[in-house]
Amino acid sequence: MKSVGIDGISIWSGKLSLDLPNVFAPSVGEEPEKYTKGLGLYTCSFPDVREDIVTMGANAAYKLMIKEGIDPRDIGRIDVATESSFDASKPISTYISGCLEQVLGEEFRNVNNGERKFACIAGTQCIDDAHNWILSGRNEGKSALVIATDTALYERGNPGEATQGAGAVAMLIAEDPSIVELSLKQGYSSVDETDFLKPNQQFPSVDGKRSVQVYLSLMKEALTNFEERSEKMDIAEFEFVPFHVPFPGMVRKVASLGYRHMTRGTSIEEELEKIIGPKPEMEEFSGHEEYMEGIRKYMKLLDKTELYQKWYKRVIEPTIEISERAGNWYTGSVHLARASSLIYAAKEKLNLVGKKILVGSYGSGAQAEIHTETVKEGWEGKVKKIDIYEQLDSRRPLSFEEYEQIHDVHNYSKDTLLTDLTEYKNEFVFKGYGKMGERTYEFV
Numbered sequence: 505m506k507s508v509g510i511d512g513i514s515i516w517s518g519k520l521s522l523d524l525p526n527v528f529a530p531s532v533g534e535e536p537e538k539y540t541k542g543l544g545l546y547t548c549s550f551p552d553v554r555e556d557i558v559t560m561g562a563n564a565a566y567k568l569m570i571k572e573g574i575d576p577r578d579i580g581r582i583d584v585a586t587e588s589s590f591d592a593s594k595p596i597s598t599y600i601s602g603c604l605e606q607v608l609g610e611e612f613r614n615v616n617n618g619e620r621k622f623a624c625i626a627g628t629q630c631i632d633d634a635h636n637w638i639l640s641g642r643n644e645g646k647s648a649l650v651i652a653t654d655t656a657l658y659e660r661g662n663p664g665e666a667t668q669g670a671g672a673v674a675m676l677i678a679e680d681p682s683i684v685e686l687s688l689k690q691g692y693s694s695v696d697e698t699d700f701l702k703p704n705q706q707f708p709s710v711d712g713k714r715s716v717q718v719y720l721s722l723m724k725e726a727l728t729n730f731e732e733r734s735e736k737m738d739i740a741e742f743e744f745v746p747f748h749v750p751f752p753g754m755v756r757k758v759a760s761l762g763y764r765h766m767t768r769g770t771s772i773e774e775e776l777e778k779i780i781g782p783k784p785e786m787e788e789f790s791g792h793e794e795y796m797e798g799i800r801k802y803m804k805l806l807d808k809t810e811l812y813q814k815w816y817k818r819v820i821e822p823t824i825e826i827s828e829r830a831g832n833w834y835t836g837s838v839h840l841a842r843a844s845s846l847i848y849a850a851k852e853k854l855n856l857v858g859k860k861i862l863v864g865s866y867g868s869g870a871q872a873e874i875h876t877e878t879v880k881e882g883w884e885g886k887v888k889k890i891d892i893y894e895q896l897d898s899r900r901p902l903s904f905e906e907y908e909q910i911h912d913v914h915n916y917s918k919d920t921l922l923t924d925l926t927e928y929k930n931e932f933v934f935k936g937y938g939k940m941g942e943r944t945y946e947f948v
């Protein structure tokens with residue numbers, strides 16, 4: 505069987521940033537602690553006036569191709585994941601490949617090019633498509649470019665406004681990868697849900713509290729399904745567990761659920777029982793509500809144990825470091841979480857070769873997916889090339905008034921003129937509209 509996985513990663517953050525506890529919270533009458541302690545967010549990225557999902561995706565992909573020395577003729581697929589598309593027919597992937605062609609001097613004439621949509625899980629699904637394409641042999645030695653790009657904006661005043669962000673993650677999916685190999689086994693949970701959707705509208709209709717519950721319940725089912733299809737998971741086996749990060753506080757919730765799931769029937773469960781008592785069972789309660797209340801109390805106790813906190817600090821905390829400063833990038837978020845843990849491991853000089861990662865993706869609407877990845881020889885050199893922290897540090901901070909204007913600039917129903925807030929250099933930017941209403945781009 506071929507070894508297939510991620511062979512290169514490049515990230516592009518929106519060039520503006522909003523300080524959530526110190527600028528946004530006081531301007532909307534909220535306490536800073538809602539962000540720092542509750543949601544776990546400090547700043548988030550926004551696109552400048554001439555940035556959008558195409559420029560961010562093309563810039564991430566271009567940087568990846570240059571730094572990895574990828575010959576455009578070796579690319580056989582370009583898959584773009586987004587839930588912020590501005591066109592219901594022409595895929596964003598064609599805009600991005602058009603941008604790349606402007607500067608690479610090669611045409612992507614014979615590639616399979618397309619856009620995939622399933623809320624935030626579409627980036628993981630694009631990787632799946634590329635994986636299957638390579639396993640089948642239809643790639644004929646070529647690799648796939650997967651780009652997850654989004655502007656995660658909510659209507660002003662919507663509770664989701666607290667969790668916005670913008671950026672793109674480009675990944676090279678190839679045979680004999682040098683970062684991680686993807687497992688063949690996967691676990692799924694999929695339902696017809698209405699927790700978050702955009703029925704022909706730019707900003708989402710979202711039932712935030714419900715979406716949190718759907719995320720948790722589907723992730724639990726996907727973990728169970730993964731074990732049914734493979735074998736009982738051993739928590740000690742996983743160096744990191746990157747979950748989809750709509751906001752880091754969500755990961756706090758799903759991490760304890762994952763921990764409880766993976767320690768069931770193990771010596772860790774026995775140890776925990778001695779400290780916080782046995783896990784509640786449905787039979788002990790008069791109804792479902794009472795049982796859920798019992799579970800909530802048990803989880804609170806579990807979260808406070810030294811055993812859990814040590815695991816969380818080592819396995820989960822490194823996965824949310826980028827998102828704490830970048831916000832939600834929808835399709836890119838789980839891939840930021842993987843990158844965050846690998847960058848941390850490289851900084852700490854951890855020996856990861858042969859070690860495993862458990863990845864949990866989620867998309868509203870809704871589906872959760874679980875798979876594992878094995879870190880490959882060469883990962884460290886490739887991961888050291890990811891310059892996301894330099895980008896986050898050099899973003900232009902926004903005042904609240906500028907944030908309001910930038911939100912309007914990216915609102916398709918408003919016609920707002922604003923001068924660029926940053927300088928553009930060696931990057932793709934939005935140029936204007938063409939005669940068919942298409943968006944046009946140039947490299948500056």
Ligand code: CAA
Pocket residue numbers: 535536537538539541542543624663664665666667700710711712713715716719748749750751753754832834866867868
């Ligand atoms: N001090 C400490 N903590 C505080 C606080 C304070 N002063 N004020 C609030 N908090 C805590 C709250 O207790 C809460 O934490 P818990 O959930 O652990 O109790 C947290 O901060 C958030 O506070 P609220 O619940 O009051 O915030 P809210 O009403 O504004 O709603 C939200 C939060 C529902 C997540 C909202 O931001 C939202 O709708 N977000 C968009 C939807 C979303 O991200 N859903 C996630 C799952 S769906 C998904 O994953 C797909 C996707 O990417 C969108």
